[in-house]
Amino acid sequence: MDLLDTTREAFRLLFSGDPTLWGIVWVSIKVSILALILAGPLAVAAGFSLSHVVFPGRRLLVILVQAFQSFPTVVVGLLLYLLLSRQGPLGALQLLFSQPAMVLGQMIIVFPVLAAYTLSAVQGADPRAYETAASLGAGRMRAAMTTLWEVRFAVMAALFMGLGRIISEIGCSLMVGGNIAGLTRNIPTAIALETSKGEFAQGVALGMVLIVLALGVNVALAAVQGQGGMRRAW
Amino acid sequence: MVAVMEIGGLAKSWGGRPVLRIPQLVLEAGSSYVLSGDNGAGKSTLLRILAGLEPAKVERFAFEGKLLQLGRLPAEVRRLIGFVHQHPYMFNRSTLANVEYGLRLQGVPRHERSRLAHDALTWAGMAEFAGAPAQRLSGGEQQRVALARAKVLSPHVYLLDEPTANLDADGRRRVLELIAQLAAADKVVLIACHDLEMINLPGVVRLHLENGSLEGEGPALRALAGG
Secondary structure, X not given: OOHHHXXXXXXXXXXXXXXXXXHHHHHHHHHHHHHHHHHHHHHHHHHHXXXXXXXXXXXXXXXXXXXXXXXXXXXXXXXXXXXXXXXOOOHHHOOOOOHHHHHHHHHHXXXXXXXXXXXXXXXXXXXXXXXXXXXXXXXXXXXXXXXXXXXXHHHHHHHHHHHHHHHOOOHHHHHHHOOOOOOOOOHHHHHHHHHHHOOHHHHHHHHHHHHHHXXXXXXHHHXXXXXXXXXXXX | OOEXXXXXXXXXXXXXXXXXXXXXXXXXXXXXXXXXXXXXXXXXXXXXXXXXXXXXXXXXXXXXXXEOOHHHOOHHHHXXXXXXXXXXXXXXXXXXXXXXXXXXXXXXXXXXXXHHHHHHHHHOOOHHHOOOEHHHOOXXXXXXXXXHHHHOOOOOEEEEEOOOOOOOHHHHHHHHHHHHHHHHOOOEEEEEOOOHHHHOOOOOEEEEEXXXXXXEOHHHHOOXXXX
């Protein structure tokens, strides 16, 4: 099958609503969005605390969070595999090769990205925002929420960045998901498998979906950053 | 006169260097205080400490007779201490929403909140800007909105940090008029400033910060004077 036939077949799969292909897309979106929703609030709170609360070891923690942004996803997968395998400390949970394991892995991957970007956003925020909220009667939590609202465009950008990182990662999903058809096969693991079998059409179709998703995330990110920039320029 | 705010044994250091040492300061209801001092004398720091925004070593702090920890003021007390920055921060929302912010925290119903905020903006001469994005306002307009935002919560103490600094003549005149109205009410108004017109206003208690110590007149520093 030449490149033209492969592309034609890929489009046919996409537009015929092929259930296998769209099932894989659904697994990818579901797992990544769930990981983002579960890790998001914790990571944003951690990022805010790191920028705002002074405690011993904070500097080391900031360095670790920043370093873990580029931690290889396959190593995260390996460590999680060891924890979740039958002999591992969390083996009793029987999560290995399941979507919850993939969600857990992606949460670990996205956490430092969100925390580091939130930290940077809050550090860039005007400190008077928190003080003004506090002087108007806001408690610590409410003043923190107000500050985060003031830098909401940067925090939203962090969420899009995080989504972009996990929706396209393959190492961890392959290790703890196991690439099981109809269950844990997502876009990146399916592309790798189909390509290794010489079945390029589905891989190309899934690649197109991944590119569209990545472009969509980046367009949303640019829109959010543009809006924030316009507001700051006032 | 009733003491609204009493602070005793205040000490503040930056990197081990003492910047403020105030044995006693008493702010009384219905009194206005003007706090002068050179740049870097610690005027803003003192106001921020009194607002509970800056940590400091304080032996005794009482608000309306109640002993409290200054660094851990409950929200209901913080609301009674209206602090306005030299360059007030406007939340990234409308002018009206900025003034409503504190009322929203108190759980004031929406209709009542809007009415009170409109009244406060009218008092500040800013009603026509209610729907405008607050961050777009000029410095003088933001200062007036900040005064309205503080006033709407009916604080018992106003702490105003250089409220007329960097304002043009018209903005300065309007802000001075508003401050005069606040001072005429039975409130405590403490203003840190360099503004000679304000320092020389009749009826105000003049305090001066120099080398970290407070000098002044009247009963505000009674312990200092041995009273």
